[in-house]
Amino acid sequence: MSTFSSPDTPEGQPVRPEDGTRRSFMKQAGGLLGLALAPPFVGPAERLAAYSKTVEGVTSLQLKINGTVRSIQAEPRVTLLDALREYLDLTGTKKGCDHGQCGACTVHVDGRRINSCLTLAVMQQGKEITTIEGLAQGDALHPMQEAFLKHDGFQCGYCTPGQIMSGVACVKEGHAGSDDQTREWMSGNLCRCGAYPNIVAAVREVAGKA
Amino acid sequence: MNNFSYTQAGSAKAATGLLKDKPQAAYIAGGTTLLDLMKANLEEHPQLVDINTLPFKGIEQTKDGLRIGAMERMSDVGENKLVLEQFPAISESLLLAASPQLRNMASIGGNILQRTRCGYFRDAAFPCNKRVPGSGCPALTGDNHNLAVLGTSESCIATAYPGDLSVALAAFDAVLTLENQKGKQRQVLVKDFYLLPGKTPQKETVLEPGELIVAVTIPMTAQARRSTYLKVRERSSYAYALASAAVGLDVQGGTIRAARVALGGVGTKPWRSPEAEKALVGQPATEATFRAAAAAAMRGAQPRKENAFKVELAQNTLVQALMKVAG
Ligand SMILES: Cc1cc2nc3c(=O)[nH]c(=O)nc-3n(C[C@H](O)[C@H](O)[C@H](O)COP(=O)(O)OP(=O)(O)OC[C@H]3O[C@@H](n4cnc5c(N)ncnc54)[C@H](O)[C@@H]3O)c2cc1C
Ligand code: SF4
Ligand code: FES
Ligand code: FES
Numbered sequence: 001m002s003t004f005s006s007p008d009t010p011e012g013q014p015v016r017p018e019d020g021t022r023r024s025f026m027k028q029a030g031g032l033l034g035l036a037l038a039p040p041f042v043g044p045a046e047r048l049a050a051y052s053k054t055v056e057g058v059t060s061l062q063l064k065i066n067g068t069v070r071s072i073q074a075e076p077r078v079t080l081l082d083a084l085r086e087y088l089d090l091t092g093t094k095k096g097c098d099h100g101q102c103g104a105c106t107v108h109v110d111g112r113r114i115n116s117c118l119t120l121a122v123m124q125q126g127k128e129i130t131t132i133e134g135l136a137q138g139d140a141l142h143p144m145q146e147a148f149l150k151h152d153g154f155q156c157g158y159c160t161p162g163q164i165m166s167g168v169a170c171v172k173e174g175h176a177g178s179d180d181q182t183r184e185w186m187s188g189n190l191c192r193c194g195a196y197p198n199i200v201a202a203v204r205e206v207a208g209k210a
Numbered sequence: 211m212n213n214f215s216y217t218q219a220g221s222a223k224a225a226t227g228l229l230k231d232k233p234q235a236a237y238i239a240g241g242t243t244l245l246d247l248m249k250a251n252l253e254e255h256p257q258l259v260d261i262n263t264l265p266f267k268g269i270e271q272t273k274d275g276l277r278i279g280a281m282e283r284m285s286d287v288g289e290n291k292l293v294l295e296q297f298p299a300i301s302e303s304l305l306l307a308a309s310p311q312l313r314n315m316a317s318i319g320g321n322i323l324q325r326t327r328c329g330y331f332r333d334a335a336f337p338c339n340k341r342v343p344g345s346g347c348p349a350l351t352g353d354n355h356n357l358a359v360l361g362t363s364e365s366c367i368a369t370a371y372p373g374d375l376s377v378a379l380a381a382f383d384a385v386l387t388l389e390n391q392k393g394k395q396r397q398v399l400v401k402d403f404y405l406l407p408g409k410t411p412q413k414e415t416v417l418e419p420g421e422l423i424v425a426v427t428i429p430m431t432a433q434a435r436r437s438t439y440l441k442v443r444e445r446s447s448y449a450y451a452l453a454s455a456a457v458g459l460d461v462q463g464g465t466i467r468a469a470r471v472a473l474g475g476v477g478t479k480p481w482r483s484p485e486a487e488k489a490l491v492g493q494p495a496t497e498a499t500f501r502a503a504a505a506a507a508m509r510g511a512q513p514r515k516e517n518a519f520k521v522e523l524a525q526n527t528l529v530q531a532l533m534k535v536a537g
Pocket of ligand 2: 326328329330331337338339340341346347348349350357365366367368411
């Protein structure tokens, strides 16, 4: 089970035990008790399957976003992108194609950049999710945000949150060593306005200072 | 996307057991193929079984070669030191694929099972023999510029596997370890894993219902160490191959001792070419030899209106790749 505190509990608090409401949503018949109660006609596969956890319909999902655990009531089919935008009002992360083809939805999960449109929120419980809203420290912008401003790394700005999240990861991965390498490793983020030269300049500047 | 229940599999046995109980359910790893298709209503599953919890992990040297767990991610395998040293072609096939974000998500097992990018397959408004058996194939006379010229049939001409990794795996005799619903494991060569479309394009691999890909093992050879993957695309990055070549050579004193050749983007499955390999072995490592091998590889090609260019493109791609490893 997830090791989350309830949404309003400060971090680092002991894990809240499963409450009754929650349990009723979870067909979580694992553990010795579940096995002991399994009727004799249940085959071995089903007994082992009993160790698996199933989520069905609207349930409470806990997501740790930008350091804070947030709770949503959602079906398993809700993508991480829709959870952020539609359930948590974190609309900085953009929906472009919704099919992994544009990078507008890029966020970091456990420090790695991913496309939030092609993963389910239910699968990202227990992970550290960082969105564009989590980059700045109070009023102090992240160096990548500063660099995008300085180099005019956008026109309409729609792809920009994804570009910035990707740029931060690109530098951290060590894939911004040259303009060519930066272009290749930023290729998962499309820009309809064609701000590419300025985006490369911004990423390169941050890489140079890193 | 239809609604579904979601189950985190506790073990391989539990996972296969769940699919036995509900054959319409599907495994989910990275989700980058599955959710893409489900969002377009091209696949529907009442239950998704998350297999990311399974211990199909690790990249390690064994007596049979390098063993890569099916749940490893494309990015981690592509940048792994052993893979870079021993299998440059495999590393390149991974790092030239998709995007950095997708590679962080996508698993090796999922990559091997990705689906075709044929535009008609991906649009439910069109008939398609692969999606709806017997409904017809508009690609035969329609937009087929990105489809296959080798191994095609009157039922389907799609590059059923449009990706890169399996092309390199097929070239270097990689073996898949599969586990069925009885917990029994078996081994299948990647080059034999995919099926030709024939009259049943809906059946793409020899994987049985509910069977899991556990790992892939690649023998370590001189030709695998001296290998490359060349990919030609409509743009320079983040696109599928129009044509690609995975090649490896063992050259001694100017003569080719062993050769491995597989082509991507041009066959209905990852296209290992024994014809090209035969034309290479025992010959001097020269451009003339490479040209002859490329011609041999494409001899059986059946081009159509919009993909005829691939016959020449594939040959040039193969020659360039061979020149690079011959160095
Ligand atoms: C925009 C875009 C561009 C792309 N470009 C490229 C490219 O250039 N080259 C390339 O090679 N690929 C490309 N891909 C495909 C990508 O590599 C695959 O989507 C990815 O590898 C699938 O892995 P996954 O773990 O996300 O699979 P999933 O989506 O989780 O699974 C795919 C299928 O495999 C099954 N499955 C997964 N793992 C197992 C297992 N261990 N055992 C049995 N069944 C399993 C699932 O049930 C499902 O049917 C691209 C994808 C996108 C969206
Ligand atoms: S080529 Fe194959 S996948 Fe494409 S429309 Fe024809 S049958 Fe369907
Ligand atoms: S919205 Fe996710 S990649 Fe386009
Ligand atoms: S700034 Fe408009 S899409 Fe990139």
